[in-house]
Amino acid sequence: MSEDSGAQNSGDLFSKFDDIIAMREGLLASGVEDPFNLVMEKVLSPTRAICNGRETILLGTYNYMGMTFDPDVIDAGKQALTDFGTGTTGSRVLNGTYQGHKECEEALREFYDVDHAMVFSTGYLANLGIIATLAGKGDYIILDIDSHASIWDGCAMGNAEVVPFKHNDIEAMEKRLKRVPEGAGKLVILEGVYSMLGDIAPLKEMVAVAKRHGAMVLVDEAHSMGFIGENGRGVVEQAGVIDDVDFIIGTFSKSVGTVGGFCVSNHPKFEIMRLVCRPYVFTASLPPSVVATAATSIRKLQHAGNKRGHLWENSKRLHKGLTDLGFQLGTEQCESAIVAVIMPDLERGAGMWEALLKEGLYVNLARPPATPANMTLLRCSLCAEHSDEEVSTILGMFERAGKATGII
């Protein structure tokens, strides 16, 4: 049921953006600081920066494990810059595979205890490439309606039939699997943690249902790596289904603390993806310094039990503290390191966002269409490097800003 388009088009291809231009102008006219144009002039640590001239606590960076300033990680990056230069200037399948890319894939294979690992230039490209390449004409993709944009774009780029089901609804998923024509290939796509509300998927049940119907399963674990599951392998590990999952997609831009994406798998034919996956082939590979920092960080994450524990303590404390203050949160219990605070509407959400920024706290303002059910959210993501004291400070800021803007 496609959008109506073209009717009022006077030849200016930009007229399709008039609604969003008006929305943005309306928001800025109310005098609020632009939530989508924040500049960090200086970054002091994984949890502190100078933003728009103010010293600010960072509570919306996905820098879950605080690896961005780890001395060993920084040293590895500097050494690679010196030894291998600033960039590869090439595709992974031509001149863009250096020793560091192989070492990074080796670190991933060890981290996940799998046979194959393929590194992409971003997490977005990993989803785009794997999904669009795997599911072809006549195949069916069954996916959660709240999937990340990179998953939807992977679906749009491929030729498979795309069938969404209601968020985290096991029965709705199974009904759709049952209706797929006999003999058609099936790919079920799920996420471990859904980044908007910070809720996790019932993977134990869902993966079992998918396997019962003969589907391959891909799980995006972008928001769980390093701290969910005994070895930090994600919700798939916590739910005890990691061996039944065919593909895990992940990113270096959250817990790992740099940029890049990957897919790991035990499929015996997996390596052929390097030749047939266009978002892998037709783009330049990651710079040597980036893969060196990623590999070092991944190896350190394998032994980060204490940090992991502290991250969970921080997340649970913030979740409980905000609940006690009277804020409405995306989940009843703390399920991940994302705590989403539900705002009544965009205008008041932007007001609260600005009040927090003036208190010295940065969170993400998330709005439709990125959010489920047209919600406006203030999304907080904790870091293992937030101190107990900082969490107390953060709660105080929320209380003052919430009262000042009438949210609580």
Added chain:
Amino acid sequence: MDRAAVDSKIRELIEPFNKKGVSLKDETTFVGDLEFDSLTVMDFVAEIEDEFDIIISMNQQAEIENFGQLIDSVTKLQG
């Protein structure tokens, strides 16, 4: 189910989604006339899929703009 039967069943299913009581003709559009947003489309499609035990993939949905096209597609998809 023939086209007429599909038509009357879908008229029943659409009722709770047709908040303004727009009168339904074959050329009534979902986005324009009925003002369905993407969430409404998802819930409405799920209702039809469950009622007729069919899949209407996103690819097929993209081709369906008005009520008549929906009836045609569902009649055919029951196959």
